[in-house]
Amino acid sequence: MPDLDRMGVTEEALAQIARMPDPRQREITAAAIRHLHDFAREVELKPEEWLAGIGFLTAVGQACTPYRQEFILLSDVLGLSRLVNLMHDAEGREAAGTETSLLGPFFREQAPEFAAGESIAVHATGGEPLALFGQVTDAEGQPVAGAGIDIWQTDATGLYDLQANEPEVMDLRGRFRTDAAGRFDMRTVKPIGYSIPMDGPVGRLVRQQNRHGMRPAHIHILVQAPGYRELVTALYLGDDPHIDSDTVFGVSRSLVVTPRRGLPGAPEPDIAAIRYDFRLSRLAEGETGGRVGADPSRILPAAE
Amino acid sequence: MPDLDRMGVTEEALAQIARMPDPRQREITAAAIRHLHDFAREVELKPEEWLAGIGFLTAVGQACTPYRQEFILLSDVLGLSRLVNLMHDAEGREAAGTETSLLGPFFREQAPEFAAGESIAVHATGGEPLALFGQVTDAEGQPVAGAGIDIWQTDATGLYDLQANEPEVMDLRGRFRTDAAGRFDMRTVKPIGYSIPMDGPVGRLVRQQNRHGMRPAHIHILVQAPGYRELVTALYLGDDPHIDSDTVFGVSRSLVVTPRRGLPGAPEPDIAAIRYDFRLSRLAEGETGGRVGADPSRILPAAE
Structure with missing residues (x-):
């Protein structure tokens, strides 16, 4: 069991996603983890700031409706x-x-x-x-x-x-x-x-x-x-x-x-x-033409 | 009006938050923008991948309840x-x-x-x-x-x-x-x-x-x-x-x-x-002791 330090936790998180089957999803996920951790380290993110961020993202998610993204x-x-x-x-x-x-x-x-x-x-x-x-x-x-x-x-x-x-x-x-x-x-x-x-x-x-x-x-x-x-x-x-x-x-x-x-x-x-x-x-050739943005109702998760 | 390129859009976004009154919030916001853009550039994030990310974060926000964060x-x-x-x-x-x-x-x-x-x-x-x-x-x-x-x-x-x-x-x-x-x-x-x-x-x-x-x-x-x-x-x-x-x-x-x-x-x-x-x-001295994590009901936005 590693005793994690502030750099080691990133290595450990990357190790846990190393078996993601889809190479492109693995690449995106690994980059997201690295940049997220780099951000937190750069600003020395404090618990109350982290919590404010969690609260903000939660509010953003909950403000989404079938007509608002x-x-x-x-x-x-x-x-x-x-x-x-x-x-x-x-x-x-x-x-x-x-x-x-x-x-x-x-x-x-x-x-x-x-x-x-x-x-x-x-x-x-x-x-x-x-x-x-x-x-x-x-x-x-x-x-x-x-x-x-x-x-x-x-x-x-x-x-x-x-x-x-x-x-x-x-x-x-x-x-x-x-x-x-x-x-x-x-x-x-x-x-x-x-x-x-x-x-x-x-x-x-x-x-x-x-x-x-x-x-x-x-x-x-x-x-x-x-x-x-x-x-x-x-x-x-x-x-x-x-x-x-x-x-x-x-x-x-x-x-x-x-x-x-x-x-x-x-x-x-x-x-x-x-x-x-x-x-x-x-x-x-082979391109399907992805769209940047979309009808919110196509993005919102189906009601449980 | 600048004709933005993939680096210039980051500069422009940073310029728009340059008048944030609180220095610490400005520092965190600027770092978040830089790392978010760096991430997107590093993986050359495609529209459909961006959209999948939007959909995922929306689903995470909507899965939050007073008893689940x-x-x-x-x-x-x-x-x-x-x-x-x-x-x-x-x-x-x-x-x-x-x-x-x-x-x-x-x-x-x-x-x-x-x-x-x-x-x-x-x-x-x-x-x-x-x-x-x-x-x-x-x-x-x-x-x-x-x-x-x-x-x-x-x-x-x-x-x-x-x-x-x-x-x-x-x-x-x-x-x-x-x-x-x-x-x-x-x-x-x-x-x-x-x-x-x-x-x-x-x-x-x-x-x-x-x-x-x-x-x-x-x-x-x-x-x-x-x-x-x-x-x-x-x-x-x-x-x-x-x-x-x-x-x-x-x-x-x-x-x-x-x-x-x-x-x-x-x-x-x-x-x-x-x-x-x-x-x-x-x-x-002066420390109040922030907590990493909290009762979800204190984080969730009040119902409109």
């Missing part, structure tokens, strides 16, 4: 989601493909389908009308016909449908399809920037960190077409005051847009419009 | 609890003080009081009778009178009261006091080794790691006396087959004991007995 939010505000996203992007995206952004906690499967020119603002009132049009192409600029485009966003008060309505109501989200030339034409209202949910443990953490907790106004986009890597991205409105200090580190320069009236090719010249062309990267 | 259990099986314990110990314990061990998830405040010679096995049936006697002293060997000693353990089937009974029933736990000479005399039954709770997400993890999930038989001890550091420890039965492979890394050589009949000074010569003397370290 507080652990994804925690990962977002710590920059981990964006880091995973960046690595995934660098590994698989063709250089000319559209940059990705965070899926976030508000994506929902099975959003209603809309025809070109229809607006996703069905229940929401107020907000400046906005057109979003353009083309989906491959990395060489060839049109991708029949691509599915999910968009979802806040209303003009900064709330998503899940926050503004009963959970069964879907609004300000929808699915469009590109035409034979890869073109799409979607209508919505201008979203506004918003605070991440501040009423839970992650919100309390962000306040304690003296951060504003704001995300700049944006429209989430998910583009899917057979043979292409799923594109999870978002367009950010350049005039938002928090465009340079997004709490979840989602903004990239190439995703910043400014709505304008009278754009060439705009479907309705008298409303503000954004033209954005999405370029899809081809799937690498 | 699954995050402490996770910390235990990863060796983190023991590491925090070892660092705390090294920092404050006088060299001659008794070594500490893990509090574990089954400690409860307000255990019933017992007089010397009484048994804590009130409801439990079966099991070999066992006496535990000895003396509580300071690090120089001077008796500590009136010290409170909490003991708690499994029954002869390897279950704690919280697992074997309705939650309001307390059994195989109790509080004794030392007499004027620092002596104590407690009666119980021989505990047996047991598996950590394997019906939750941490149990599934341990199985996936190809570990046995067993703890060697032990008796938990918590000694408290004014002016002394609270002693959280445990005595381990040396004949247990898992004495060298404790799933939560709690065993130290100095805490291994072997019950024997006819020990000198034993209160009843015809039952097996353990003699163990506990030595308390004096509190350092």
